[in-house]
Amino acid sequence: MPPSPPDRMRLTLKDVAARAGVSRATVSLVLRDSPLVAAETRDRVRGAVDALGYVYNRGAATLRSSRTKTIGLLVTDLSNPFFAEMAIGVDRVMEAEGYVSFLVSTGESLERQERFLRRMREQGVDGVVLCPATGTAPGLVRMLREWSLPCVQALRCVTLPPGEEPGDYAGADYRSGVEETVEHLVRLGHRRIAFIGGELLHSATRERWAGFRDAMRRHGLDDGLILRTPLTRRAGAETIGSLLDSSDPPSAAICFNDIVAFGVMLGLERRGLRAGRDLAVTGVDDLPDAALTEPPLTTVSTLPRLVGEESARLLLRRIAEPERRSERIVLPARLVLRASCGVTRQAAAPLLAQAALR
Amino acid sequence: MPPSPPDRMRLTLKDVAARAGVSRATVSLVLRDSPLVAAETRDRVRGAVDALGYVYNRGAATLRSSRTKTIGLLVTDLSNPFFAEMAIGVDRVMEAEGYVSFLVSTGESLERQERFLRRMREQGVDGVVLCPATGTAPGLVRMLREWSLPCVQALRCVTLPPGEEPGDYAGADYRSGVEETVEHLVRLGHRRIAFIGGELLHSATRERWAGFRDAMRRHGLDDGLILRTPLTRRAGAETIGSLLDSSDPPSAAICFNDIVAFGVMLGLERRGLRAGRDLAVTGVDDLPDAALTEPPLTTVSTLPRLVGEESARLLLRRIAEPERRSERIVLPARLVLRASCGVTRQAAAPLLAQAALR
DNA sequence: CCGTTCTTTTGGATCGATCCAATCCCAACC
DNA sequence: GGTTGGGATTGGATCGATCCAAAAGAACGG
Numbered sequence: 090m091p092p093s094p095p096d097r098m099r100l101t102l103k104d105v106a107a108r109a110g111v112s113r114a115t116v117s118l119v120l121r122d123s124p125l126v127a128a129e130t131r132d133r134v135r136g137a138v139d140a141l142g143y144v145y146n147r148g149a150a151t152l153r154s155s156r157t158k159t160i161g162l163l164v165t166d167l168s169n170p171f172f173a174e175m176a177i178g179v180d181r182v183m184e185a186e187g188y189v190s191f192l193v194s195t196g197e198s199l200e201r202q203e204r205f206l207r208r209m210r211e212q213g214v215d216g217v218v219l220c221p222a223t224g225t226a227p228g229l230v231r232m233l234r235e236w237s238l239p240c241v242q243a244l245r246c247v248t249l250p251p252g253e254e255p256g257d258y259a260g261a262d263y264r265s266g267v268e269e270t271v272e273h274l275v276r277l278g279h280r281r282i283a284f285i286g287g288e289l290l291h292s293a294t295r296e297r298w299a300g301f302r303d304a305m306r307r308h309g310l311d312d313g314l315i316l317r318t319p320l321t322r323r324a325g326a327e328t329i330g331s332l333l334d335s336s337d338p339p340s341a342a343i344c345f346n347d348i349v350a351f352g353v354m355l356g357l358e359r360r361g362l363r364a365g366r367d368l369a370v371t372g373v374d375d376l377p378d379a380a381l382t383e384p385p386l387t388t389v390s391t392l393p394r395l396v397g398e399e400s401a402r403l404l405l406r407r408i409a410e411p412e413r414r415s416e417r418i419v420l421p422a423r424l425v426l427r428a429s430c431g432v433t434r435q436a437a438a439p440l441l442a443q444a445a446l447r
Numbered sequence: 448m449p450p451s452p453p454d455r456m457r458l459t460l461k462d463v464a465a466r467a468g469v470s471r472a473t474v475s476l477v478l479r480d481s482p483l484v485a486a487e488t489r490d491r492v493r494g495a496v497d498a499l500g501y502v503y504n505r506g507a508a509t510l511r512s513s514r515t516k517t518i519g520l521l522v523t524d525l526s527n528p529f530f531a532e533m534a535i536g537v538d539r540v541m542e543a544e545g546y547v548s549f550l551v552s553t554g555e556s557l558e559r560q561e562r563f564l565r566r567m568r569e570q571g572v573d574g575v576v577l578c579p580a581t582g583t584a585p586g587l588v589r590m591l592r593e594w595s596l597p598c599v600q601a602l603r604c605v606t607l608p609p610g611e612e613p614g615d616y617a618g619a620d621y622r623s624g625v626e627e628t629v630e631h632l633v634r635l636g637h638r639r640i641a642f643i644g645g646e647l648l649h650s651a652t653r654e655r656w657a658g659f660r661d662a663m664r665r666h667g668l669d670d671g672l673i674l675r676t677p678l679t680r681r682a683g684a685e686t687i688g689s690l691l692d693s694s695d696p697p698s699a700a701i702c703f704n705d706i707v708a709f710g711v712m713l714g715l716e717r718r719g720l721r722a723g724r725d726l727a728v729t730g731v732d733d734l735p736d737a738a739l740t741e742p743p744l745t746t747v748s749t750l751p752r753l754v755g756e757e758s759a760r761l762l763l764r765r766i767a768e769p770e771r772r773s774e775r776i777v778l779p780a781r782l783v784l785r786a787s788c789g790v791t792r793q794a795a796a797p798l799l800a801q802a803a804l805r
Numbered sequence: 806c807c808g809t810t811c812t813t814t815t816g817g818a819t820c821g822a823t824c825c826a827a828t829c830c831c832a833a834c835c
Numbered sequence: 836g837g838t839t840g841g842g843a844t845t846g847g848a849t850c851g852a853t854c855c856a857a858a859a860g861a862a863c864g865g
Binding site for chain 3: 503
């Protein structure tokens, strides 16, 4: 460790320059890894930096260059590991480029979301990754554009009227993930399938519902059994109870996400029933816990960390080139077969005949 | 919304000053809510700010005042909702004071931890809240002190040699929480109790172990059944299996945290056993899910959000007054009785006699 | 030896707020 | 009427890096 400055005075470029026998400008170039400086000079300056224990003052650099090497990252609910993972993904990519992130959890509050964005502007962040809170209006995206603050939406997105640039977006293909789930359940012989969860109207909900409806209709099945519930374990447990008591209960339940699916499995357990035997249950997200329930949960893997990484890369591209066209990155979402949907693909064939007899 | 600046030029204090017919200095005072300015002037300036759509440039302010109104927040694992909650707590308090936080998940990597702290110093944060990664040496705390960067440790803490100022710390009273758990289990008649989890040597582990050992010894019981395992669901499930197969299996298991406890319950379920009936199981943290397992989990509530809030307040005090004495805030941790430990306090009395006959 | 080109280095101006000592204003008091 | 005092306001210097145009130095051919 270099010896700390003996006095309380903070060292500046000038001190380093004096010690290395060059000008301030040269030191500045070295610190920014400019190819302009000669190797010999570079080493000398580096030596001086280490010897003095000089600390770069990013604030001063910002003022002059109006580049802060910081970004804002807004997620709706940090205590949901799904979003936390995505935040980690963003951070890993940004960090490698020398950026640091302001992270905040909006808790689905539009007011907090906007306040934070305003503050990010004051801070002069180079861009933001935004998971829009439920109910975010297109006006917000326009506002950011007005500010010329680069923004990438992640996991959810605000839809702008056609004709307007939609803006960058990175997310998972919820729609086809749910479609694939329906296909699989139908193949297993299920005809009456419920979709559980998603009271909030945002793109991630609409995509799932669309996938569900399309796939059900394709098979001529009733696509109306969609239950709007909060996205909690508790809601899952409660919903499944009333559902099973109804006059025409389903034989399978596709849940909005794994959390709801865990709740459904809990609800079944409380009634002495079991997922996979008495009701096929599936989720979305493939949280680490999904493989560890009893029975393990069939679910759609949406790889939040990857989504985070892609959002970050997208934002970096946008910062480098603000005028480029909007880009949408939709990562594939694959169905991960486990026991909670009754039977895995390999074992499905013999059962299909049996199911047809129902 | 104020009309955006018509040209690309960024507005400065000077523009606002001109419009309001005052000097730059006065505008600056208004923006900082100084009591020095007359009410009439203040309103006029505020009007000009709104009319022009002026955006405060915090970077410039920082350079001059060397106060950034930012802090760094380092947690070990953001995808653990426990830490995420604590981060939210920190953020809420800081936000109310006009601060924003750089948040990073170190993933228990000492190298990442140090790199991030260095970057925080360059950014000029006013302070950091640190959950030290496992294996963090006292040298790190000394380094921060050398940098005169205010630091509050949270949830875990590095122990410095006696005589040295220990530094600020906020956390939960794991020790007495675990002691209380032991007391309760003993009251229920358990004699052979295992402690599961905690391979990593940090203060939060040591405290739990100490609480366990003390309480067991106090009752003349064997305090040696401590199983070091990773802090995951999977580890909990695997550990309980081998434990039950051993020659002298325990009748109760106190788990490091709820995650491990969930794993243990899963392990029991896989063997057709049930927590609370075949083995008493308890956890620590009282995650939201703890109330929703089957059976619900008895656990020690540690209120991570509160710990976060306290850490933030502590940091604010330290920033305001760097030379004050170190402060330790240890929040009480209470045992929350649920069914997984076999029987709740109210129902315990009749069972005690029966237990004595074993 | 000079002109040309290319590489490397440089000093001064600049970014936009805050700090501070000085000034201004106006009422109150002797 | 002059002086004092306190509240309100101000102009210029300042924080520490980057930008830029220009200079210095090196290399080389004619």
